[in-house]
Amino acid sequence: MSRIPRIVILGAGYGGIVTAIGLQKELNYNEADVTLVNKHDYHYITTHLHMPAAGTDNPENARVDISKLIDEFKIDFVKSTVVQIRPHDKKIILEDSTLSYDYLVVGLGGEPETFGIPGLREYAMNIRSINSVRLIREHIEYQFAKFKREPGRTDYITFVVGGAGFTGIEFIGELADRVPELCREFDVDPALVKIYNIEASPTALPGFDPELVEYAMQVLSKKGVVFKIASAIKECTPDGVVLMDGEVIKSGTVVWTGGVRGNRMLEEAGFETMRGRIVVDQMLRTKEFDNVYVVGDCSIVLNEDGKPYPPTAQIATQQGEIVAYNLVAAIRNTPMKEFKFINRGVVASLGKNEAIGVVGDRKFKGTVAAMLKKAVDIRYLYKIGGIPLVIKKGRL
Amino acid sequence: MSRIPRIVILGAGYGGIVTAIGLQKELNYNEADVTLVNKHDYHYITTHLHMPAAGTDNPENARVDISKLIDEFKIDFVKSTVVQIRPHDKKIILEDSTLSYDYLVVGLGGEPETFGIPGLREYAMNIRSINSVRLIREHIEYQFAKFKREPGRTDYITFVVGGAGFTGIEFIGELADRVPELCREFDVDPALVKIYNIEASPTALPGFDPELVEYAMQVLSKKGVVFKIASAIKECTPDGVVLMDGEVIKSGTVVWTGGVRGNRMLEEAGFETMRGRIVVDQMLRTKEFDNVYVVGDCSIVLNEDGKPYPPTAQIATQQGEIVAYNLVAAIRNTPMKEFKFINRGVVASLGKNEAIGVVGDRKFKGTVAAMLKKAVDIRYLYKIGGIPLVIKKGRL
Numbered sequence: 001m002s003r004i005p006r007i008v009i010l011g012a013g014y015g016g017i018v019t020a021i022g023l024q025k026e027l028n029y030n031e032a033d034v035t036l037v038n039k040h041d042y043h044y045i046t047t048h049l050h051m052p053a054a055g056t057d058n059p060e061n062a063r064v065d066i067s068k069l070i071d072e073f074k075i076d077f078v079k080s081t082v083v084q085i086r087p088h089d090k091k092i093i094l095e096d097s098t099l100s101y102d103y104l105v106v107g108l109g110g111e112p113e114t115f116g117i118p119g120l121r122e123y124a125m126n127i128r129s130i131n132s133v134r135l136i137r138e139h140i141e142y143q144f145a146k147f148k149r150e151p152g153r154t155d156y157i158t159f160v161v162g163g164a165g166f167t168g169i170e171f172i173g174e175l176a177d178r179v180p181e182l183c184r185e186f187d188v189d190p191a192l193v194k195i196y197n198i199e200a201s202p203t204a205l206p207g208f209d210p211e212l213v214e215y216a217m218q219v220l221s222k223k224g225v226v227f228k229i230a231s232a233i234k235e236c237t238p239d240g241v242v243l244m245d246g247e248v249i250k251s252g253t254v255v256w257t258g259g260v261r262g263n264r265m266l267e268e269a270g271f272e273t274m275r276g277r278i279v280v281d282q283m284l285r286t287k288e289f290d291n292v293y294v295v296g297d298c299s300i301v302l303n304e305d306g307k308p309y310p311p312t313a314q315i316a317t318q319q320g321e322i323v324a325y326n327l328v329a330a331i332r333n334t335p336m337k338e339f340k341f342i343n344r345g346v347v348a349s350l351g352k353n354e355a356i357g358v359v360g361d362r363k364f365k366g367t368v369a370a371m372l373k374k375a376v377d378i379r380y381l382y383k384i385g386g387i388p389l390v391i392k393k394g395r396l
Numbered sequence: 397m398s399r400i401p402r403i404v405i406l407g408a409g410y411g412g413i414v415t416a417i418g419l420q421k422e423l424n425y426n427e428a429d430v431t432l433v434n435k436h437d438y439h440y441i442t443t444h445l446h447m448p449a450a451g452t453d454n455p456e457n458a459r460v461d462i463s464k465l466i467d468e469f470k471i472d473f474v475k476s477t478v479v480q481i482r483p484h485d486k487k488i489i490l491e492d493s494t495l496s497y498d499y500l501v502v503g504l505g506g507e508p509e510t511f512g513i514p515g516l517r518e519y520a521m522n523i524r525s526i527n528s529v530r531l532i533r534e535h536i537e538y539q540f541a542k543f544k545r546e547p548g549r550t551d552y553i554t555f556v557v558g559g560a561g562f563t564g565i566e567f568i569g570e571l572a573d574r575v576p577e578l579c580r581e582f583d584v585d586p587a588l589v590k591i592y593n594i595e596a597s598p599t600a601l602p603g604f605d606p607e608l609v610e611y612a613m614q615v616l617s618k619k620g621v622v623f624k625i626a627s628a629i630k631e632c633t634p635d636g637v638v639l640m641d642g643e644v645i646k647s648g649t650v651v652w653t654g655g656v657r658g659n660r661m662l663e664e665a666g667f668e669t670m671r672g673r674i675v676v677d678q679m680l681r682t683k684e685f686d687n688v689y690v691v692g693d694c695s696i697v698l699n700e701d702g703k704p705y706p707p708t709a710q711i712a713t714q715q716g717e718i719v720a721y722n723l724v725a726a727i728r729n730t731p732m733k734e735f736k737f738i739n740r741g742v743v744a745s746l747g748k749n750e751a752i753g754v755v756g757d758r759k760f761k762g763t764v765a766a767m768l769k770k771a772v773d774i775r776y777l778y779k780i781g782g783i784p785l786v787i788k789k790g791r792l
Contacts, residue, residue: 131541131582132545134540134544135538135541135542135544138534138537138538138540138541139541141534141537142534142535142537142538144530144534145527145530145534146531146534148527149528186527
């Protein structure tokens with residue numbers, strides 16, 4: 001009697017959860033043992049984290065209980081932290097147990113990339129999980145409360161966001177909306193609050209349509225954001241940041257959004273990585289082990305020009321669908337599908353009722369783009385949890 | 397043509413605001429110039445501060461715009477900070493101007509009394525103003541957020557309240573109610589959270605009925621509070637507190653409620669003081685200057701046994717009424733009234749639906765006492781602002 005194959009999925013981010021949902025739909029009874037491992041018992045919607053980080057939405061609206069998404073009769077869920085991946089032994093070491101697999105899906109997500117800038121790891125906060133955004137939100141409110149006790153300390157109400165990519169810009173948009181509310185709540189003169197956005201590239205939102213980038217900067221500048229573009233952070237200290245040109249910005253709050261790299265465990269497991277990411281084949285497998293699939297921020301997919309696609313929720317979701325398909329194919333010994341990224345469009349929120357977006361060759365800005373952004377959110381929630389989830393998370 | 401007398405009231409706490417309201421009711425047009433000076437443009441309800449400090453109520457419900465209480469045609473309001481009182485010159489130095497007076501009412505409130513315990517001034521927080529309770533609330537929430545990032549740091553979710561007097565006990569009651577909410581919000585195991593209440597006296601709530609004190613301690617112990625009674629704080633450090641017996645409690649949050657003294661400016665002005673307070677005569681005047689009245693935490697009134705009444709909102713309110721009466725009498729040259737404290741009862745809240753109270757010779761506990769507490773709140777709001785204020789502050 002042959003044993004049924006064991007599939008282990010590490011991480012319930014976009015890639016992992018979509019893989020799991022795909023498998024639970026497709027696999028027949030007793031066709032495979034599927035185990036999903038995740039640090040938390042919830043999945044979080046990373047593209048929504050900029051809101052709870054700024055305090056403009058409740059963190060609850062950015063997470064979904066895994067038990068609501070996964071059918072426990074079909075998939076085992078293990079709440080634990082992965083300590084080590086041993087691809088030669090086909091084993092996963094968790095903090096409290098060990099798992100064996102025949103097929104592995106690695107969707108452990110990214111880590112902040114600090115590019116070796118001193119102090120960033122120690123003194124800057126990152127938008128990367130429910131816990132981290134609650135920390136940022138509470139940290140910001142605490143600064144306002146502290147400022148009222150020491151009104152000379154304007155550094156308490158000076159906020160530095162490093163990086164003007166997607167996460168940086170979307171967070172800045174929410175923060176700029178939140179500041180007037182916080183000023184009212186804590187009786188602080190809004191003119192005293194400063195928000196800096198610092199980006200080393202020659203433009204904000206590198207790769208985005210220049211006209212829309214210009215629009216985004218205008219919208220955010222009007223809300224009081226000071227941009228320092230083509231200006232790199234030399235060092236982050238407990239008191240703020242020092243820029244390359246020597247300028248010192250005193251600030252109690254530095255949020256670093258300047259880069260994402262893959263999970264360190266991949267290098268430690270012996271995979272060949274670029275900035276912690278694994279370049280996968282067309283089937284989304286590692287080149288070392290064809291039973292190991294990689295999705296999301298841990299993976300790199302190259303486009304026709306041989307350049308990596310930026311790590312986004314969109315690509316991770318599409319990868320999850322293909323990995324689920326290919327796992328079923330591997331088990332049934334039927335043909336696999338090659339992964340092809342389909343760009344369904346990109347929308348960046350700039351706060352309440354403001355956004356910019358590109359879908360196909362059409363550009364959007366303002367309230368129309370903000371509605372598109374909402375539509376993207378709804379589409380994803382619908383995909384993973386149907387109408388009830390869309391309603392529950394208040395997106396309708 | 398003789399000049400009309402100038403009355404200056406320093407501080408819009410219970411004593412000051414009630415004096416001002418009494419004068420505005422009683423004085424005729426052009427009978428006196430009344431100026432009320434206060435650091436903020438709002439009056440706050442100190443007896444309610446334990447709730448926003450713990451986060452169980454909005455700070456907005458603990459304050460009232462002075463413009464809502466004072467008729468600007470009858471009383472001038474100056475938003476400023478008092479720097480110096482010069483009773484010989486009949487002048488008040490404000491941070492940005494100078495005021496002259498014929499009659500002065502000092503209601504500048506108290507300051508935390510730290511009894512010289514090292515570190516308390518630097519590292520402990522106090523429940524004393526809207527700004528200070530917002531700081532405590534934000535500080536507590538921030539500790540939960542930080543703990544989620546460093547789950548080994550249980551000191552982040554260990555809370556020390558120094559003092560088991562009224563403020564300490566009422567705050568502890570709210571905090572114990574708030575902790576389960578915070579645990580849910582931040583996904584923290586409630587069993588890890590510790591709340592300590594440390595009191596140097598041989599009993600909690602010294603002076604209160606022992607049976608009710610026992611009841612209060614039972615209620616709060618059931619909510620998880622650990623009492624250390626007859627146990628003094630030797631030192632407060634950035635890492636927590638050291639007790640007299642050498643025990644070290646590691647805690648990121650120390651709230652000191654152990655004592656109140658009068659405002660330092662009184663000593664600096666040359667008044668004779670006891671713990672920063674002025675022993676006033678029966679008309680509530682200083683013995684050095686019969687045109688200077690003192691109310692609230694800056695004053696000491698002795699009972700028949702020659703012992704000071706504890707500083708409470710109740711006594712300050714009664715003092716404000718008498719001072720208003722006596723100022724009018726001084727101006728009109730009619731007989732003054734002697735101050736006699738009327739104990740209308742005492743109620744201490746222990747959190748939601750729990751309280752203890754003594755009215756006359758009757759004792760109350762549980763929900764009945766909690767309703768009494770609410771009635772006391774309503775009575776005061778009604779006194780200063782009528783029904784609209786009671787409704788606005790959500791007490792009905």
